[in-house]
Amino acid sequence: VSLTTAQIREKYLQFFEGKGHLRLPSYSTVAPDPTTLFTVAGMQPFKDQFMGAPAVFDGVANRRVTTAQKCVRVGDIENVGRTRRHLSLFEMMGNFSFGDYFKRDAIHWAWEFLTGAEWMGMDASKMYVTIYKDDEEAFTYWTQEIGLDASHIHRFDADENFWPANAPLEGPNGPCGPCSEIYYDRGPKYGEDTWGDYFQTRESARFLEVWNLVFPQFDRQEPLADGTPVLRDLPFKNIDTGMGLERVASVVQDVPDFYSNDVFAPIVARVAELSGKPYEGEVSVSHRVVAEHLRSVSMILADGTPFSNTGRGYTLRKIMRRAIRHGYLLGFREPTLFQLVPLVVEGMSSAYPELRDNQAKVEASVKAEEERFLKTLEGGIQRLGGLLSGMERGAVLSGQDAFVLYDTYGFPVDLTLEIAEEYGITVDEAGYAESLENAQEIARAGSKYGKSELFGGNQEALEGLPRTEFVGYDELNVEADVV
Numbered sequence: 001v002s003l004t005t006a007q008i009r010e011k012y013l014q015f016f017e018g019k020g021h022l023r024l025p026s027y028s029t030v031a032p033d034p035t036t037l038f039t040v041a042g043m044q045p046f047k048d049q050f051m052g053a054p055a056v057f058d059g060v061a062n063r064r065v066t067t068a069q070k071c072v073r074v075g076d077i078e079n080v081g082r083t084r085r086h087l088s089l090f091e092m093m094g095n096f097s098f099g100d101y102f103k104r105d106a107i108h109w110a111w112e113f114l115t116g117a118e119w120m121g122m123d124a125s126k127m128y129v130t131i132y133k134d135d136e137e138a139f140t141y142w143t144q145e146i147g148l149d150a151s152h153i154h155r156f157d158a159d160e161n162f163w164p165a166n167a168p169l170e171g172p173n174g175p176c177g178p179c180s181e182i183y184y185d186r187g188p189k190y191g192e193d194t195w196g197d198y199f200q201t202r203e204s205a206r207f208l209e210v211w212n213l214v215f216p217q218f219d220r221q222e223p224l225a226d227g228t229p230v231l232r233d234l235p236f237k238n239i240d241t242g243m244g245l246e247r248v249a250s251v252v253q254d255v256p257d258f259y260s261n262d263v264f265a266p267i268v269a270r271v272a273e274l275s276g277k278p279y280e281g282e283v284s285v286s287h288r289v290v291a292e293h294l295r296s297v298s299m300i301l302a303d304g305t306p307f308s309n310t311g312r313g314y315t316l317r318k319i320m321r322r323a324i325r326h327g328y329l330l331g332f333r334e335p336t337l338f339q340l341v342p343l344v345v346e347g348m349s350s351a352y353p354e355l356r357d358n359q360a361k362v363e364a365s366v367k368a369e370e371e372r373f374l375k376t377l378e379g380g381i382q383r384l385g386g387l388l389s390g391m392e393r394g395a396v397l398s399g400q401d402a403f404v405l406y407d408t409y410g411f412p413v414d415l416t417l418e419i420a421e422e423y424g425i426t427v428d429e430a431g432y433a434e435s436l437e438n439a440q441e442i443a444r445a446g447s448k449y450g451k452s453e454l455f456g457g458n459q460e461a462l463e464g465l466p467r468t469e470f471v472g473y474d475e476l477n478v479e480a481d482v483v
């Protein structure tokens, strides 16, 4: 390991301190404003400064700030363990300018940090960038000053190169602007695709988005009655950047994905040890989900959000339950995942001491939630056993039955398939998918912010998670708000 994740975090903060930035601590995972449940980006605690409020922090005035911000994105949760570039908890490194420097410096400094030999030392010839469609200013800096070949630059519309994505059309209201993103080509061992192919599928493990340079210069206001978006110029132009710490660590350490880096490898190894199932093959998705989700659950609990049946605590519960059901697939029948909490604490508490301060509480909460949900899972197994034992070998379990098990008991369809197979019964998977799709349509229609992955609060419910609250288990409600 050339640089640990902690060393990269520290280098980033030092680099920007060297450029006159004030280092501030991470804000809580509890969002500072009501547009989201959780903090989703480093800029979120600074919306007032982008809107023109004085840049004074604990009595210190500075229009340049740098942070490592813990971010929770539940819209990405279905990707966790699957795309291998999405975490539900990640650290976003940021440098911010409140009406001070702008595009030119932001681009030069990002480049210097990534490619400078004494910083990240990444290969300059493997850098690619995207820019907003008509941002000639950014294009000029990238090509003429940085020296990037025009073939390494892609222009995109607001759905890709605006932050928040598609803000003019979809919101939320508040500071927003065009952006320029930096990608790294990890080489042919990670895929045969080309830069041109990348945006067809976005599935590539080869081209990895590492840094988003945002140029907030607009305040999105309530659209006109006919829906026309209203963008007002902010009092001054700002810089907001977000570099994915874990992604850069994967590149710098040249490991295939997060789960082999210095932060996750020990947790994944412990999952393998506890389950007796080596980290390989199809089941390895469960190692990853368990390791990743325990990290986010621990941080969210440490920040004071308890498991509950509403709001933030409900989302937390869904993350935990996704971990528990993957633990179940790994063979855990008794509370086990709480034993991973000490590893999370050990790995992250130097930067986030709140983890150590709350360790005992976090462990107890996780364990209690495991006890509760393992019972629920057992309920689903009994219900399924009842259905299957009344059927003949070779019969087909209806998709609706499989869906009800999932929806009511949080019972994963892969478990349904596995158990049905033991009875010689198949499952109407197409019918299941149809029932699920119908439920998702309903969830989407109720989502306030449309399709945006950040703000589509219902999207995390779409895969592998129970859509509704768990009915018929009163003890859930009774204990809901106890940490």
Ligand code: ATP
Pocket: 073, 076, 085, 086, 087, 088, 089, 090, 092, 209, 210, 211, 212, 242, 243, 244, 245, 246, 247
């Ligand atoms: P992607 O397109 O891969 O979903 P994004 O465009 O949604 O990423 P941004 O909102 O631009 O991400 O966030 C800034 C940076 O934070 C990204 O360039 C990336 O390095 C990192 N990042 C974003 N989402 C995640 C995540 N779920 N897990 C880990 N890192 C992330």
Ligand code: MG
Pocket: 076, 453
């Ligand atoms: Mg994303």
Ligand code: MG
Pocket: 209
């Ligand atoms: Mg992106």
Ligand code: MG
Pocket: 181, 209, 212
């Ligand atoms: Mg991005």
